[in-house]
Amino acid sequence: MENWAVVRSGELLENQRADAEYYINPYNDYLSHLAKNSELEWQPLSAISSRLTSGHTPLRHDLKVGSVEFYTVECVDALALHRSKAKKVTGDQLAGELKRVALRKGDLLITIKRRIGMAAPLLSEPGPAAINQDVVVMTPKPGWSAAVVAAFLVSRPGQYQALRDATEQMNPYLNVQALGKILVPRLPDAQRVKIERLVKSRTDALRDSQEKYQAAQDALMAKLGWSAPSKSTSEIFELSAAKLMEDGRADAEFFAPSQYELLDALRRGSSRSISTFSAKAERGIQPVTSEGDVVVIDSKAVRELGVAAEKADRTSRAQRNLSLRGRVERDDVLLNSTGVGTLGRATCYRSREPAVCDNHVAIIRPDPSVCRPEYLALFLNSPAGRMQTERFQSGSSGQVELYPDAIGKIDVFIPLDAAGAIDGSWQDSLSEMVIEAADAMNTARDLLSEITASVALAVEQGPYGPKGYEVPAKV
Template identity: 30%
Template sequence: MAIWSKVYYTETLKGQRLDSEYFDPTDLDIIGNLLDSCQAEPIGAGLCTVTSGYTPQYSENGIPIIRSGDLSELLITEDNLLKADPTENRIFYLKKHDVLISSIGCGSIGKVSIYLGEENTTGTVSEVTVLRNSTVNPFFLALFLMSDMGQRLIAREITGATGQQHLLPSKVKKILIPFPYEKHEWATKIYTEIVQRLSESKRFYLEAENIITYNLGVDSLTLEPNLFVTHTFKGTTASGRMDAEHFTSKSSTIEKLILDYSIRSNKEYLLGRLVTENKRGGQPLYCDDLNGLPVVNSKHVQAGQVILDRNRRCTSNSNNSLVLNFGDVLVNGTGVGTVGRCAAYLHDQPAIPDAHVTIIRTSQVDPIYLSVFLNSIAGQLQVQKHQRGSSGQVELYPEDIAKFYIWNAPKPIQDQVREMVIQSYTALEDTKRLLESAKKQVSNLFTEGGII
């Protein structure tokens, strides 16, 4: 059955749009209801300041920068952010309760988050629209924009073709926000509970890392970098490396600690001998079918979790890529600030990794324990040692991951780490369910009759 909308010519001029998607009947009904029954006002009518950040030159250390792909409906993990030197860049600093909207990027455009950190500690880029000094409760504003209704209104203002889409600040200003604002205080209580549960999830995961570093003895080591390292010519030629980072004393100290334990316990320590699979994914054949398998790329592999949220879909197991199963260990293979980031895949839903993600499978070490070990300082120092390439183009290849020294800890320790990660994951999933419930509550506030 054909579906169409009848609109006045003046409306097409006002919106500067002639595409049918912009005048979708469902969207027009939502807008009409918000205007007639809920006294809604556009964001640009003085509800808040609409601005955006600056894109800096990145460096190894400095101020964390939130990019469009970093936005999450839950809290943004600053451990995963790129850094920028404030002495060499003009940085747009975020303020507490800024609402952030991703304005570019397939799969991330339209994502909404709220910044809850301290002022003058974190910046953002030009591809992120910032809603600041809101006269609306910022928690309600974020939840409304995350809800199905808010996402439809955001999607309506996105311009450009697939792969080159943009959400301009001038378009964000047109998005309607419902009234009356004094009834929105419940959103603060909901978000407070969300933050508490996220903190609980993070605490469990940090405890898992601490179990490893304490029992391995990393805490008692001196890991200060030396000004120089003496190494044999034979050793440099065997490794095929001549860069100083590969021969840092910090990674050598960790490797000696693991090797000594392995000799005493008569256990294998080389990762390549402990795994049954160690390979990168392939290039998926993307599709618009929501029933396709979700694709996991490097931005979805966070430290300790694999994100399945608005992932692009692929038609099938294309290019002979592995299908991810529960317990697979995923390692980011590329990207400054993200290379070597690791997580166990704890979802029941099958997925496809892309060509920038390495999949590790093992039956000799608990895979969840292995993922935490690789994220710990003992694993990350080896990431720094084995990564290749210049600034901005670093890679960590499966053949180099196979050279990692792994502490094959006693089973009770591996079981303890696994239990902490499962508790962390459970708390995280509870948080997601709470957020989804809050988003539905926001949508249900507004019906044809107005506010319930």
């Protein structure tokens, strides 16, 4: 289908855009109506910022070395900062070339590449930290709240502006100048206070979730009595050709001494391979997405603390019933089996919503008398689990995979009690910690929905918003 638009030369010069997609854009009618009919005060982001700039990556620096947290686009989510994903730079670099993007309480981080317009306010002192070139730091001027601006940017009216102004398609990009042109409303005091309170509650729920999950991980690793090697540690070793032939592998990671040290620790403490307590893992199939109530789980939806169903596609029950393959049941363990960065991430499906998974996700159904599902997912996400998924992965250049046979070879720590039986009580205690962490994460997700809905309602339909305009259900 062809779309046509007549654009005046003055518009081309004013917008500095000559791409047809900018002018034939599903967001334009919505944004135009807001601008013309809203009674709120709107200001460009640049006008309400005392600092609005992106960072950069130090040249020839190993980002695994240093004491300063270095945030990339992967660290910044909607009203959430994932500090565990941070890279590292040195204190000297922070005091020198990165001084202009040193972070402090009250700042706001905004993504400008790939995941456009994700915003996370810093409600507490972050400690020594900086950002790379794909993230912008905004320091609000007095009278403007980082929490409220962040909430607006991740809500519908903020996202529509960012997506309209982004360039490129495969890797969307929003330069700092274009970001600065996004219009932000000054909300009435009562709504501002409400949103600040909700954002703080979400931050607290996220912290509670992360702390509970980390405590479960720490308890597991302490019981195992093994520590993962530093990522900066190099391993040099020799292997015979016969050993390569015996295992049918020629990748150095498979034979690294640290892998054998992990296997020794697992077997000393009692372990079992997944194949001994679960049928063969099975990948899903790619269903035809459509209107329906069946969740389609892909690798992006698999999170440590559950499935992010709000970001998943949907399909019909008729489509789900076409094949037994890929059907997800309650208490299934879902494991990402493809992709650099996502491979090896696991979760236990606790929802009662009908679901299927695609061909990038494998289903494991453990015998709960041997290995509790929540515990299995926790173990797979631990350093001991992730190290093994890296060991058994195949492929390279971004096309890594973990095949079902390889999943069955992963050794899982299954400690015994004093009587020599499987210590189910210990697994239960860790599983309960994971469930509590997941519940806190669900609270945080619910709060995000409430925040973005509150902002959209205030801007679109509140007493100061445009009248007589029906917001499109889909854009």
